[in-house]
Structure formats: structure tokens, C-alpha cells
Amino acid sequence: MDCLFCKIIKGEIPAYKIYEDDMVIAFLDIHPRKNGHTLIIPKKHFKDFTELDNETLLHINQVTKNITSFLKEKLNATGFCINTNYLDTQEIKHYHLHIVPNFKRPVEEIYNMLKQ
Numbered sequence: 001m002d003c004l005f006c007k008i009i010k011g012e013i014p015a016y017k018i019y020e021d022d023m024v025i026a027f028l029d030i031h032p033r034k035n036g037h038t039l040i041i042p043k044k045h046f047k048d049f050t051e052l053d054n055e056t057l058l059h060i061n062q063v064t065k066n067i068t069s070f071l072k073e074k075l076n077a078t079g080f081c082i083n084t085n086y087l088d089t090q091e092i093k094h095y096h097l098h099i100v101p102n103f104k105r106p107v108e109e110i111y112n113m114l115k116q
Contacts, residue, residue, distance in 0.1 A: 005041050005094035019067060023059050026067055029098070036075045036101040040064060046095040049084055060097060068099060077101035 007013045009025060018038060019026035029037040040063055042056050052060075068080050079102040084095070 003045060003094050004092050005096065006045055009041070009043050018070075019063065021063075023056060024063055026063065026099075033098075033100050034103070036071050036077065036099075038067060038071065038099040040067065040097045040099065042095060047093050048095055052095060064097060064099060071099065071101050075101055076103070078104040 004013065008015045008027065015025075016028040016030075017025055018028065019040075022043070024040055024042050026038050026040045029039050040060055042052070042060065044056065046052050046056070064082060068082070071077050071080070081100040081102065082097065083100075084097045085091075
């Protein structure tokens with residue numbers, strides 16, 4: 001199988017892993033929407049959400065909850081966008097969940113940043 005994520009799981013391609021257990025790994029996206037953009041993927045190859053078994057789905061949700069708490073603490077994120085791709089809309093045909101931190105800043109802070 002020539003799946004990019006399967007190669008990351010096997011260690012054939014490096015990744016900035018921030019979590020790993022027997023079922024999943026989580027790593028930083030190399031093309032992040034925002035700093036801290038994290039992907040969670042099951043180690044077993046599932047093409048998309050419709051193929052996930054319930055045990056894996058529940059485990060991914062628990063890991064997502066833990067990682068969002070970790071990112072909130074470490075990055076001072078104010079919220080998260082959590083989504084997954086579905087069927088033909090995903091570029092890599094291996095189920096993955098995106099966690100994208102949000103950072104709220106007061107308008108004055110943004111203005112001062114832009115003035116510099």
C-alpha cells in the first residue's frame with residue numbers, strides 16, 4: 001500500500017508526533033491552517049469515517065479530548081475546529097481527524113501587531 005499515513009505509522013516518513021499509543025498517532029500537520037494544527041490517525045488503515053469500527057472511533061474521540069486539553073494548556077488556544085474529511089473529498093485515503101486551535105486576541109492587540 002502506498003499510503004502516506006501508513007508510511008508515517010511505519011516510521012518510513014518522519015513526523016512531529018505529539019502522541020502515540022497502540023491504536024493511534026497524533027502529529028503536527030506539515031501544512032497547518034494555524035500553529036498547532038494536529039492530525040489524529042488510526043494505525044490500522046481505514047479509508048474514511050464509514051469504515052471505522054466503534055472501538056477505534058471511541059478511542060479517537062477520547063484522544064481528541066485529551067489532545068485539545070493539552071493544546072489549550074500549552075498554546076493558550078481559546079477554542080478548536082475539529083473536523084474530518086469524508087470519502088472523495090480527502091486527499092489522503094486514510095481516515096484522519098484535524099484539530100485546529102483558535103487564538104482570540106483583542107482588536108487592540110491585532111491593531112498593534114499590524115502597526116509594527
